[in-house]
Amino acid sequence: MTKKNVAEILKSDSVLQEVELKGWVRTFRSNRFIALNDGSTLNNIQCVIDFENTDETTLKRITTGAAVAVKGILVESQGKGQSVEIQVSNIEILGDSNPDEYPIQPKKHSFEFLRENAHLRVRTNTFSAVMRVRSKLSFAVHKYFQENDFNYVNTPIITGSDAEGAGEMFRVTNFEDNKAPVTEDGKVDYSKDFFGKETNLTVSGQLEAETFAMALGKAYTFGPTFRAENSNTTRHLAEFWMIEPEVAFMDLDGNMDLAEDFIKSVINDVLKNCEDDLAFLDKRLTQEEKSKPQAQRSEMSLLEKLRFVVDNNFKRVSYTEAIDILRNSKPNKKKKFQFPINEWGADLQSEHERFLVEKHFKCPVILFDYPANIKAFYMRLNDDGKTVRAMDVLFPGIGEIVGGAQREERYDVLVEKMKAMNIDEKELWWYLDLRKYGTAVHSGFGLGFERLVQFTTGMGNIRDVIPFPRTPQNAEF
Template structure:
């Protein structure tokens, strides 16, 4: 008899396992008993499908197997046979079995429906449900797709720092990192906290982006990408915000905004295609769940985005379209205002019926590092908008001219001293370069159809929530 077989392997190669004896291990989803035998359904997390096991009453240890509760872990050996039941190709005729870890009546996951809110309260167990098993297998697939895409494009993977002394976005929404005793803070002669006594000898925070470090490495390796956690202390409880989330940030030397706009479109298409190819059962399950914002037609939406040419318009053109469309929006569409989700979704879902890349935004609504256009009013920025949700990716061409960058920072009242190394990139062999950022959880939400970002990350961090 062979060793343990993963259910993914078993189902993917079902015919080759017929009449073979195998060992499967996993967690019990249900046990249904009759006088002569029991039906035991087991899942091991490797795929969406669960395996039905038929255990005869004459089996050794039958009493323990037939009395198992949902959630118990088990090892069962048996013979693989064609299944007579609906929705399954094979089943296992048990030969022997062992209960590895039993559960008591307090196990909170039962066959009946459970709300997402309750599952967030038991996030240490929710991955055992069909729903969250599907979500995290898709998450894994999209992470693999990310690394494969950039590797195939010749990018190098960069692990940027998690602790930083500079604000990469200039928004000030950063978590402070300190070893100082908050009850005995050292003060300087001005009565301010003396951070020279702190661990790093200065005030530091958790990083909001890996972009600045990526620019350093792109100006030596040519093209890099970061893929790691970022932290923002924005006090927001919306379904689209986390205080800890993962970002993918490619940076390319000798590149313009147009270059990275095309790169972003290719990346979105690649991720969607990878998910549709490798996670079809998971997506089919998710699109039929009441927790998602979509249904089976979302397959067609994703295929449409994958197969579409991304339309490119300027911010000014977008505002003109919105001002003349006759639609009533909650937020005004005057030039100079940021585009809101309702505006973005109008452009993608109603006007163009396609993914859209909006470029050349007003400088006053964008970050300090973006390259100024000749008009002096706009910057070489872009947002990638997709049907259904609006913005998915934001990026820009970076300002490679030292004087212009310093002037911009002065206009914004920034302290340049901490950015000395970033500014030196413009002194020592500066080149045009550009990049973008994708919030990984936003992409997972879009592809899975999940409506709340808290449900696509293992342990969500939000205001007043840092359990597990």
């Protein structure tokens, strides 16, 4: 007897073999036809039972959501929509599902409803497809870096530093509620806390990854990060995963090469290994776009967007050139931008980034050399004294997907930048040490993994591409 999953059986041309299969009932109709799915593929396999010779009690237990084990003969299907089906000789109910209570009925559910049932939503076609793509993307990330001699480093989740300088962090403490000791001036005395200092959940593993790059040459971290932003948008999560490579002896040009090659590689990997899921998600997005006003519809399907990325060279444009293009663009002159571009130094919004990608250059874009005052302290200052060696990779539909930079390797310059931004040198003494002992040019970037999954699957809300979203007022499951 052959034990295979649904995906393997549906690809099989070995009919008349006996098979054994376990999965969950998607639908059961006419007391005869079971649509069975085990999560290995988007597609169900039809299992045909002999209802006249099946116990009536068993028939009543074959309901949507029930777990069953079937044995039977694989035969050519007589119906439409599948090439093979299983003629069931034996069925066993492994786990019942009450049809009056089971939330995931075979009908269309809103994404809001499914978020409230996140523990079950992956049983739907959309979310099973999204999560399989997420899994393949995650593997492709590690595969790319391992094949290119990067060293995987697990950077701390609990940290005493704020890599971004944003201050929007979740505090970690061992103090009991309302019992924190205080100093003479009435402030919380963190010297008596578990770690002997104020600590938080990390917003980035970049600074720690730099320490490994400056010893091993190439390093990357891929782990959870946290932002205590009270932001209820389709683009924000309080807990998300970050991909952050760091490379010694690599300048900004090399960093841009790395980002482009990496993104193309992982998306190509998914295009090869998730054909069925991407085809389903492409169709889903096309139907969703039809419900939007004409002016808001995307000009490209999901698969076209993915091919747009992997088949085009990324255009490299300085921030200064981009500002000139935007300032003189028709949408800006006709005041169609929500945030008009009037002068150099403006922080670009998604609408500006998408215009550059989708309308002006019609290819992915890498912007570089941003104004220093809108970027982080660790980015290398250019000789003009007003821009830094920063870069952002811009995609269709979403705008920025990657942010990176050549890091400031000069000790004196970095100290001055930290002072100007009121960053305590004592908190980052170890980071400054990298500039004292064998400093060298080095670069890296950060890519929010959920943003990549969102782009690859075409999902409109970032909460729908992570298994259990953490957002303001929501830490369920």
